Amino acid sequence: MSEQEKSASGAPIYRYDDVQPKEFTPATGDWDNISLIADHIEKHAGKVDCVFHEIVSDIVHIDVHWIKPSEEFPYHVLVTSGMSDLPMNVPGTMKGHEYAEVCALLPAEWKIEEAGPNKLMTDFFKDEASYWPIRWLKKIARFPHEYNTWMSNGHSLPNGEEAEPFADNTKLGCILLLPSLSLGTDFFKLDAGDGKTIRFYCLYPLYKEEMELKLNKGTDALLDKFEKYKISDVIDVSRRNTCVKKGLFGLW
Secondary structure: OOOOOEOOOOOEOOOOOOOOOOOOOEOOOOHHHHHHHHHHHHHHOOOOOEEEOOOOOEOOOOEEEEEOOOOOOOEEEEEEEOHHHOOOOOOHHHOOOOEEEEEEEEEOOOOOOOOEOOEOOHHHHHOHHHHHHHHHHHHHHHHHHHOOOOOOOOOEEEOOOOOOOOOOOOOOOEEEEEOOOOOOHHHHEEEOOOOOEEEEEEEEEEOHHHHHHHHHHOHHHHHHHHHHOOOOOEOOOOOOOOOOOOOHHHOO
16 A cells, blocks of 8 residues: 655645546435435525526535525525435544535625526526536535545645636635534534434635645644634635735735
8 A cells, every 4th residue: 555645734635636536327316315404504504595406416416505695694605415415435533524515605796696487597607707616516525426535624625736716707726625614613513313424514715825835834824824814714706815925025
């Protein structure tokens, strides 16, 4: 067995360049699990206004539940269901963390469209500046099952080897998974019975330089930056890069 690759901070690095994803396996979804998750969402984040259903699903059936901004939660809340239909391949030290879902918080002004009578979502799907958070929710929710791996607190994924920006209107190009501070601690865990606990991780988009800090110094070093500059879990495509010097001669 080859030695586990680690970053400068000592955290393990998992690479999948040479890993063949699983063959296409149709999935229809665990409706009991979906119902549990929907109830959990409505209890802690508000009424589900719309569900973006997958028409054809591979390995797991991933839907995205959309809660529109409200007085209590003045931002869009997007939460997956289906990632937790199957257990992830966690290491022995992470027993009890086999099941997860992911969420994303978007500012109230974010453009989201829903299907309706005589209305298709083709334009929305094509507008990557609007659609990329949903694309990444689905990508991350399927990723551990496709590659026989796991995703958990503090894990991160770049958009390709060079962490390319998610869309033309932003330079963010990586995703970090952490609990959502805005939705609170009660939202983070769902007791699904029979010893099954589902954990809900939030998407925190990163700049490439922030990803490099995490790899070199660890997640805590990045979180210190987030705290210093008051970085929220509500996605801001033009937020400051906490790891790039600004001002005259590159000084802060």
